Amino acid sequence: MIHAPGGPAVLFDLDGTLVDSEPLYFEAGRRLLAAHGVPGFTWEEHARFIGIGTRETLETLRREHGLAAPVEELLAEKNRHYLDLAADGTEVFPEMRKLVERLHAAEVPLAVASGSSRAAIDTVLAAGGLDGLFPVRVSAEEVRAGKPEPDVFLEAARRLGVPPERCVVLEDAPPGAEAARRAGMRCVAVPYVHGTVSDPAFASAGLCFPGGQREFDAQRVLDWIAEQLPSAGRGACAEPEDGRTGDG
Structure with a gap:
């Protein structure tokens, strides 16, 4: 996937999505x-x-x-x-690292938009070896309200210079998925907590990995972003047959 003017930007939630913090x-x-x-x-x-x-x-x-x-x-x-x-190290989910590195290589604009403090964001990205891949970082400290309000995502899009409708959000929790919906952005859902898989907030996700990080596939996300698929609707987050979800 080669980024071009008018292409997407990708916004990552941090905790539970990008890293297992x-x-x-x-x-x-x-x-x-x-x-x-x-x-x-x-x-x-x-x-x-x-x-x-x-x-x-x-x-x-x-x-x-x-x-x-x-x-x-x-x-x-x-x-x-x-x-x-x-500071002692935070685990970056392997497929998430792969996705970030592929997007960065393709010059896709990237940002972290998190409810954590700015100090926490900076520390975790540095400890996880991702420091140089996310020049844009937005903490809930920097906006009026945290998730499920859309403020952190809208501010990240503003700093990237990309309109909300061209942004894709990766999220692990219902408040974040709801924030993406309110921001007018597409959402890739990777539920961290098993019991949230059927939460109505995930119904608006265009792509969902109901098994969480256990089944997350970077290539599938890259293909989906490249194709600019519309929301897959309420069925996108159907629970897997074995009832299991992510590593967390």
């Missing part, structure tokens, strides 16, 4: 809550917030657990925990 976010959240007198934070509790920005997550946890610390303090503390963990 959710276990690190879970551990950072567990440490944060334990330090504030809330032990026993579980993966199931964490999974409620996958695809939702860190600020929105902490606002909810602060309210639910009656935490006294201001949200800004909690944000800074969780970010410190996360950066310590992420």
Whole structure:
């Protein structure tokens, strides 16, 4: 696929889509809550917030657990925990790396648009060896509202100089897929959490890998982008026969 003027741009969600950072976010959240007198934070509790920005997550946890610390303090503390963990290395999903490298070689405009902090985005991309492939990065910190609002994707498109209708978004979570729909962008869905496969937000995805990263295929995405397929509609995210989904 050779990029040409008027061709597509591709916007990647970061956590759970490009890299398997959710276990690190879970551990950072567990440490944060334990330090504030809330032990026993579980993966199931964490999974409620996958695809939702860190600020929105902490606002909810602060309210639910009656935490006294201001949200800004909690944000800074969780970010410190996360950066310590992420700096040691974050796994990039192999087929995602292949896709990014192929798109970059074809000079397709690329961006990361994430609910994570800008510091977290930069740290993870550097640790994963992707630092030089994403000159455009947009954090939810930089826009009015995080996903499912479309702000991060629209800002990424603006910085790339590509209209929304020519953008393709790769997402692992329903809030991100909904944000792509609201932005007027095509979406490739790669569900990270098994239980979200049938979420209505994925119904608008033009291409879906219901088995998650386990069945994600970079070449299939490249072919689909090259053909500029329209949305495949509600049937795109039908659950695989064996009922399994991604590695996460």
